[in-house]
Amino acid sequence: MTPAGSLLAAHGLRKAYGPTTALDDAEFSIHPGEVVAVMGPSGSGKSTLLHCLAGIVRPDAGEISYNGRSLTSMTDTGLSALRRSEFGFVFQFGQLVPELTCVENVALPLRLNGAKRKDAERTALSWMERLEVDDVRAKRPGEVSGGQGQRVAVARALATSPRVVFADEPTGALDSLNGERVMELLTDAARSTNAAVVLVTHETRVAAYSDREIVVRDGKSRDMERLV
């Protein structure tokens, strides 16, 4: 059931939290280098879908395949290794480590993957230059603006050269100018490295940066192209 050439695909996903159905027969697929926006009203299941696709939440039923492997039958250890090496994450509030400088934050996933400090910080800095935040390298997250912090978070997500970047409302806490700049930099960087981006947003202005839109309603997801 995996669409031909897709990197990450889900079929028949169901997830309930007690009496609340978050996902109800959701479908998803994304190709390498593709940016897909997951849209829909509040509470429709967008974040739950992203968390299942990223191997953070296990669905109650359904199948998820990543690069020919079944995510749903992987152990927790396998999933966390996969997340560390192949996936990058950007959340609404950057979630940077407050005690570390910005460059140390960007270098952190590389260090966790075994890179030496100097090498990790060199790579981190080159990503910070690309995201136009190298000037805040020595500052701590509490000392930078929201837009700068979010760009540092994008640099951190891309530093390990992930094959999929999961972005959950990455511009939700930013004004529209800063939000557009973050989206521009995120999608340019992802396209240049052929990383796929799963972008959860409820803003059409943000979804405009995607190649394709999927709408989630009451836990069911549908490709926009098939709706119109």
Ligand SMILES: Nc1ncnc2c1ncn2[C@@H]1O[C@H](COP(=O)(O)OP(=O)(O)OP(=O)(O)O)[C@@H](O)[C@H]1O
């Ligand atoms: N950990 C949880 N425990 C209980 N219920 C949850 C949990 N996570 C999500 N839900 C419920 O599942 C449904 C889908 O939530 P989800 O966060 O996926 O929606 P969303 O579309 O991302 O919403 P929003 O746009 O407001 O962030 C909602 O009814 C929510 O209250």
